[in-house]
Amino acid sequence: MYVIVGGMLEVPPDHAARMSYAWKVCSVTSLGLILIGVAGSTLNVALPTVVRHFSADPFQSNWILLSFLLVNTASLVFFGRIADLLGRREVYLLGFALFTVASLLAGLSPNVWFLVAMRMLQAVGAAMILANGTVIITDAFPPERLSQGMGVYIGTMSVAQLTGPTLGGLIAETAGWQWIFWVNVPAGLIALTWGAITLRRMPRGPKQPVDALGNALVFAALSAVLLALSEAGSRGLSSPIVPVGVAVFVVLAPLIVLVERRASHPVLDPRLFGGRMLACANLASFCNAIARASLILVVALYFQAARGVDAFAAGLSVLPVPVGMALASPVAGSVGRRVSPYALAIGGSLMSAAGLGTLMLTTDPATPYWIIGIGLFVAGCGSGTFLTGNTTQVMAALPAGSLGVVNGFRLMIMNVGIVLSVGLSLSVLAGSVGPELGAQVYAATLSELSPVAVDLLMDGFRRTYGVLFGVALTGALMAALARARRG
Incomplete structure (x- = not known):
């Protein structure tokens, strides 16, 4: 907003003060995304090192990653509601503290299951941060500048x-696997201190009961389907846990719908997503999460397991993905002042699909790296553009009341996609070589075995990229259907 003073445009003092505070808030929330993003992406590349240290089998290897995703997903809406009741600033800062303590303890893990437990504790802290960060930044920025703030916010995830x-x-390769977790400790302390200094108290939402039963059922249903996916990948479809997990999910899904319809304040409130625009935009976000989330993990495994490079070289090889996201997100945020978020979401979805299609055709170990790099870069640009457009589109359309729980639901839908992406990708990949050689995939030692085993693994990578490509195209269709109706 501007006023004319003496024939010149000037920014009103109150607007300038609000923007100054908004950018400080953006720096705090961006630190939260960086903390969680670094924690996840370091482990994605270093997973083989952790697996070899603990001599983890494929099932345990899966759950080092999936435990965090499962607990984080199931608790996002819960902490959105808790923040509405207890105060968004307080819950947000507590999330930093809990994540930092859990990271310290994870590095002290004596065995793989203690590590899994600490990953779950990390996930609770991360849920407190994620469920509130987007709401805090939406409240801080004026509506006409929200796309800029959101572009920087999403861009920090790329960083x-x-x-x-x-x-x-x-x-x-140098310091040891423990420092994968301990590096979060000083970063967490900095974020906690800066957040305590910067963030103002926000008005609390209405005191409404937490849907404990709904949260428990969602957690149980997701656990069941993830157990089934994990077992299918590590021990094959013949494992009795696979049909049992699927059966439990099939039974719980309609039960969740029944319970949520009767709950006074349900964790999954269909009324908040009844319109076509919000429903399709969130389905597009779900598809994008499936297509995006496991990409760095899969590519890092590809370079280590198929091409035999070390973890550091694999980390360098996947850089085109976050570089693409880091470049595209702020650009999309700036362009968002002239181009609709709807158009950005569609364009980003199509770019993601194009990048994954390129990867699907370039799994041969003899493929020049620059071709693979182009596919990774395009996929990264697509995700950065989509996330900026889709997040702006959804947050601008949400009702002001109970913004925390609704945003938590939005993030939960995205995180369900992330959980399924990792579980599905690892299952398809490990299933391509069979249960006997599955452990070699996670430990990144398969390239030391026979060329036949490597050929089987290449087929697994093609199938994995093919599944992600199909999901990305579906996301583009959902994004196209998410146009708001003109009244």
């Missing part, structure tokens, strides 16, 4: 993913 793979590979 985290840019730093994380290289950092994870370097740590794994």
Whole structure:
């Protein structure tokens, strides 16, 4: 907003003060994304080092990653509601503290299951941060400048993913796997201190009960389907846990719908997403998360397991993905003042699909790296553009009341996609070589075995990229259907 003074445009003092505070808030929330993004992307590259240290089998290897994603996903809406009740600033800062303590303890893990438990504790802290960061930044920025703030906010996730793979590979090769977690401790203390200094108290939402039963059922349903996916990949479809997990999910899904319809304040409130625009935009976000989330993990495994490079070299190899996101997100945020978020979301989805299609055709170990790099870069640009456009589109359309729980639901939908992406990709990949050689994939030692095993793995990578490509195209269709109706 501007006023004319003496024939010149000037920014009103209150507007300038609000923008100054908004950018400080953006720096705090961006630190949160960096902390969580670095923690995830370092482990994605360094996973083989951790697996070899603990001599983890494929099932345990899966759950080093999936435990965090599962707990984080199931608790996002819960902490969105808790923040509405107890105060968004307080819950947000507590998330920093909990994530930092859990990172310290994870580096002290005596065995793989203690590490899994600490990953779950990290996930609770991350849920407190993620469920509130987008709401805090939406409240701080004026509506006409929100796309700029959101572009920088989403762009910092790209910075985290840019730093994380290289950092994870370097740590794994030099300092030891423990420092993959301990590097979060000083970063967490800095974020906690800066957040406590910067963030103002926000008005609390209405005191409404937490849907504990709904949260428990969602957690149980996701656990069941993830167990089934994990078992299918590590021990094959013949494992009895696969049909049991699927059966439990099939039983719980309609039960969740029934319970949520009767709950006074449900964790999954269909009324908040009844319109076509919000429904399709969130389905597009779900598809993009499936197509995007496991990409760095899969590519890092490709270079280590198929081409036999070390963790540091693999970390460098995946950099085109976060570089693309880091460049595209702020550009999309700036362009968003002239181009609709709807158009950005569609364009980003199509770019993601194009990048994955390129990767699907270039899994041969003899393929020149620059061709693979182009595919990775285009996929990264697509994700950065989509996330900026889609997030702006959805947040601008949400009702002001209960913004925390609705945003938590939005993030939960995205995180369900992330959980399924990792579980599905690892299952397709490990299933291509069979249960006997599956452990060699996670430990990144398969390239030391026979050429036949490597050929089987290449087929697995083609199938994995093919699945992600199909999901990305579906996301583009959902984004196209998310146009708001003109009244």
